[in-house]
Amino acid sequence: MARPLPTFKEHALREDAFVEGHALCPGCMEAVTFHEVGRATDNGKKTVLTLGTFCGEVSTLMYPNLISWGRGPQSPELFGKSLGVMHNVFESSPTIAEAVRDVATVLEGVGAWKAPSPNVVALSGDGGALAIGLRSLLHTIQRRARIAIFVQMNEVFANTGFQFSPTALPFADSSTAPGGLPEDPIDHVGLAIAAGAAFVAQGSPAFAPFFAEVAEEAINTSNGTAVVFVPSPCIAGWKFEEGLTAELGKLASQTGLFPCFRKRAGEPGEVKHVPEKGKRPPVEQYLVKQRRFEHLARLVDGEIRVTPGREGDLAKLQSYADRNVERLKKWAAF
Amino acid sequence: MTMEPALKLVGDYGARYESAIDLKRVEEMHRPLYDEETAISADGNVAAAIPFLQWWRAIIMAGFPITPATKWLEHLAAQTMGGHFDVEVQGRKVRTKRVKQLEAEHAAADWLAGAAAASRDLVFGTATSSVGLDHMTETLRSLGASGLGNVVVVNVCRATANYPLCIEGDPSDTLGHRDDGFIQVMCRGKQQIYDTLLQLPAVGMHPDVMTPTMPAYFGIKDSHRSARLIVEPDQKVNAFLDEALALGQQGTHPPGLLDGDTSLGNCVTSAWFQSFKVGQKRRIQAALEVLPKVAALFQERFGRPGLQLFEQHRMDDAEVALVCLGPDAGTVLQLLPDLRRELEMRIGVVVLRLLTPFPSQAFAKALSNVNAVGVVNEAHHHGRGHLTLDVTEALSESGRHPPVESFFCGMGGADVSAETWRAIARATVQAARTGKVSQRWHIVHEGVEL
Numbered sequence: 001m002a003r004p005l006p007t008f009k010e011h012a013l014r015e016d017a018f019v020e021g022h023a024l025c026p027g028c029m030e031a032v033t034f035h036e037v038g039r040a041t042d043n044g045k046k047t048v049l050t051l052g053t054f055c056g057e058v059s060t061l062m063y064p065n066l067i068s069w070g071r072g073p074q075s076p077e078l079f080g081k082s083l084g085v086m087h088n089v090f091e092s093s094p095t096i097a098e099a100v101r102d103v104a105t106v107l108e109g110v111g112a113w114k115a116p117s118p119n120v121v122a123l124s125g126d127g128g129a130l131a132i133g134l135r136s137l138l139h140t141i142q143r144r145a146r147i148a149i150f151v152q153m154n155e156v157f158a159n160t161g162f163q164f165s166p167t168a169l170p171f172a173d174s175s176t177a178p179g180g181l182p183e184d185p186i187d188h189v190g191l192a193i194a195a196g197a198a199f200v201a202q203g204s205p206a207f208a209p210f211f212a213e214v215a216e217e218a219i220n221t222s223n224g225t226a227v228v229f230v231p232s233p234c235i236a237g238w239k240f241e242e243g244l245t246a247e248l249g250k251l252a253s254q255t256g257l258f259p260c261f262r263k264r265a266g267e268p269g270e271v272k273h274v275p276e277k278g279k280r281p282p283v284e285q286y287l288v289k290q291r292r293f294e295h296l297a298r299l300v301d302g303e304i305r306v307t308p309g310r311e312g313d314l315a316k317l318q319s320y321a322d323r324n325v326e327r328l329k330k331w332a333a334f
Numbered sequence: 335m336t337m338e339p340a341l342k343l344v345g346d347y348g349a350r351y352e353s354a355i356d357l358k359r360v361e362e363m364h365r366p367l368y369d370e371e372t373a374i375s376a377d378g379n380v381a382a383a384i385p386f387l388q389w390w391r392a393i394i395m396a397g398f399p400i401t402p403a404t405k406w407l408e409h410l411a412a413q414t415m416g417g418h419f420d421v422e423v424q425g426r427k428v429r430t431k432r433v434k435q436l437e438a439e440h441a442a443a444d445w446l447a448g449a450a451a452a453s454r455d456l457v458f459g460t461a462t463s464s465v466g467l468d469h470m471t472e473t474l475r476s477l478g479a480s481g482l483g484n485v486v487v488v489n490v491c492r493a494t495a496n497y498p499l500c501i502e503g504d505p506s507d508t509l510g511h512r513d514d515g516f517i518q519v520m521c522r523g524k525q526q527i528y529d530t531l532l533q534l535p536a537v538g539m540h541p542d543v544m545t546p547t548m549p550a551y552f553g554i555k556d557s558h559r560s561a562r563l564i565v566e567p568d569q570k571v572n573a574f575l576d577e578a579l580a581l582g583q584q585g586t587h588p589p590g591l592l593d594g595d596t597s598l599g600n601c602v603t604s605a606w607f608q609s610f611k612v613g614q615k616r617r618i619q620a621a622l623e624v625l626p627k628v629a630a631l632f633q634e635r636f637g638r639p640g641l642q643l644f645e646q647h648r649m650d651d652a653e654v655a656l657v658c659l660g661p662d663a664g665t666v667l668q669l670l671p672d673l674r675r676e677l678e679m680r681i682g683v684v685v686l687r688l689l690t691p692f693p694s695q696a697f698a699k700a701l702s703n704v705n706a707v708g709v710v711n712e713a714h715h716h717g718r719g720h721l722t723l724d725v726t727e728a729l730s731e732s733g734r735h736p737p738v739e740s741f742f743c744g745m746g747g748a749d750v751s752a753e754t755w756r757a758i759a760r761a762t763v764q765a766a767r768t769g770k771v772s773q774r775w776h777i778v779h780e781g782v783e784l
């Protein structure tokens with residue numbers, strides 16, 4: 001990287017690009033992520049955002065509401081603060097971002113773009129990126145498109161009413177798979193690495209400094225595609241109490257279900273914010289705070305009560321968490 | 335940063351930083367392909383590819399292969415990789431024109447949407463066919479409503495249903511996409527393909543139109559057969575496009591993602607949706623006004639006829655009209671004197687060009703004196719045929735109800751032989767004499783009703 005990345009403090013003091021007017025649920029992690037993306041892109045470069053169809057789009061680009069993206073009207077000298085944003089279809093945000101980058105690259109090459117190379121950032125839901133849009137995600141990565149992609153991992157198709165998504169944890173209730181399905185979810189981190197991403201990370205804004213570093217690194221990646229998977233507690237779909245968003249973000253990592261992770265291609269990566277096996281909080285601690293798992297276990301008078309007969313399924317989820325950490329360690333060493 | 339203070343607010347579209355993209359520089363860096371008017375031998379795909387090599391506004395072309403459109407892409411790939419378009423900028427070799435390989439047609443269409451939105455002064459295109467066009471459908475419809483008139487999707491017509499798979503040409507793909515929101519123009523012959531391409535972006539990008547365009551020609555019959563083609567010098571081609579683009583009112587040019595503070599593709603509720611559709615409908619209808627102006631300028635600059643709503647052949651005194659599109663028109667035009675004599679009826683031929691928006695009023699006017707119409711559909715349709723519906727609707731709008739005989743032939747690229755045209759003409763002349771159609775539709779091959 002040409003310049004050292006900004007410190008957490010520098011990052012935190014930057015100007016946001018996610019402004020009032022959005023209609024995400026109060027308590028939605030996506031709002032926190034978008035503020036962070038806004039700050040990371042306030043780096044003197046023009047920013048282009050592309051959005052798939054997902055909660056983060058319909059809640060921020062709803063005409064005639066205020067568009068909740070941008071840093072307000074800029075004078076031409078502050079062109080670097082200006083922002084263009086585009087939604088096309090459900091699964092296309094990586095491809096349209098890649099197209100913007102391609103156009104910018106040719107313009108820069110012939111000397112027709114005098115400003116610093118723009119930030120091009122794609123935002124997508126996990127359904128948009130890993131179900132219907134797996135093709136576009138992986139091929140944009142494979143072509144080494146110089147864009148950063150932030151995938152909001154809420155494990156459901158939230159926008160359309162919390163249907164099953166192939167990113168869902170085993171036995172997570174959804175409106176089309178009541179009680180959930182037993183299969184392990186898709187290995188999203190592995191797929192992105194295998195496709196050739198220059199930078200792959202998983203991180204929750206609940207770990208603020210880690211997430212700021214990851215967001216900055218993604219946006220400053222210049223040798224290929226940067227992909228950041230953002231575990232995104234969905235208050236409406238997961239059915240948890242208000243105020244738990246950050247806590248669930250942390251527990252998701254600590255239990256091993258969605259550990260913090262980052263890796264640059266060709267360099268050893270790291271798995272973070274997940275204690276060693278034995279010291280990890282058991283998955284039940286995470287599950288009982290969300291009613292989407294209440295058929296497996298619940299909190300009764302502060303005690304975890306496992307539903308009789310579902311012990312095996314809980315064990316399967318625990319086994320998935322443990323295997324997931326081991327798998328991520330292998331990917332880190334890849 | 336050397337940004338001149340030139341910020342413009344453009345209507346509802348947001349702010350445009352006029353000097354963010356140095357278009358003059360893009361133009362200067364263009365390496366002309368032809369310095370003078372040149373006659374070459376080319377097939378339809380090459381004829382449709384050359385304009386993209388000549389326009390300085392076309393810096394990247396998107397592609398995914400499908401027969402019979404593939405050669406469009408292969409030709410562009412060979413040309414752009416061949417070194418001709420490489421320039422040196424500060425000691426570095428820079429390719430000023432590129433081909434972008436995507437992993438699917440859907441991706442190619444998505445890519446076009448992003449690229450065209452990035453800069454709305456540049457022209458972005460791809461070529462496809464049949465199921466490839468179908469695979470783009472989701473984004474085609476978004477593009478149709480997007481206002482991105484700088485998108486050109488070349489469709490090389492091919493039978494579109496894969497049961498059975500057939501790689502030869504019929505217009506079922508183009509006709510099946512008439513509601514996608516594009517300005518669709520059918521071509522026949524290499525010169526018409528080339529000339530159509532030269533003009534279409536000026537129609538699509540006109541600020542009253544702002545609608546993507548879809549030129550089309552028949553797979554195999556036009557895509558794979560070569561003929562003489564006059565290629566105009568790049569300088570003239572680009573000067574014409576600039577001049578034609580300036581036919582639009584100045585100052586309403588919307589910003590793109592790279593040079594603007596703008597948003598595209600927002601969502602709305604039912605309370606607002608229809609007003610967007612009012613705008614879309616108005617824009618596509620405006621093509622009916624803009625197209626003749628662009629065509630007139632083309633004729634002035636190049637001396638060849640410009641775009642037409644439809645071709646008319648011996649329609650001035652016609653009692654019967656045969657309506658068709660594409661390369662098979664050539665056969666009936668040759669036969670026309672014989673048919674007039676043999677059937678003792680003044681027959682005229684209308685060859686459709688502008689498919690959407692369908693030029694209903696002009697069409698009805700052209701047919702205001704005929705006593706019967708025979709419509710030749712070369713594409714599968716559940717009922718009387720795509721074109722038959724358009725033709726009948728145009729006539730009934732004008733208050734006239736001559737019998738309209740409907741024909742299916744040439745499907746899957748089948749030969750439309752002289753005998754087939756004779757059978758078509760005979761049945762239509764019969765309808766003129768009896769004042770009514772003989773059956774809801776005819777399926778004809780080699781002059782025989784199937």
Ligand SMILES: Cc1ncc(C[n+]2csc(CCOP(=O)(O)OP(=O)(O)O)c2C)c(N)n1
Pocket residue numbers: 053054055056090124125126127128129132152154155156157158159160165472
């Ligand atoms: C081709 C297509 N199929 C289905 C839909 C309906 N749809 C819109 S958003 C969405 C779910 C989005 O899920 P995800 O990407 O996970 O984002 P989230 O809504 O959870 O934030 C679906 C199914 C669509 N817009 N387009």
Ligand code: SF4
Pocket residue numbers: 023024025027028029030055059154158159233234235236237
């Ligand atoms: S439904 Fe879930 S993902 Fe969507 S805005 Fe609400 S909390 Fe966020």
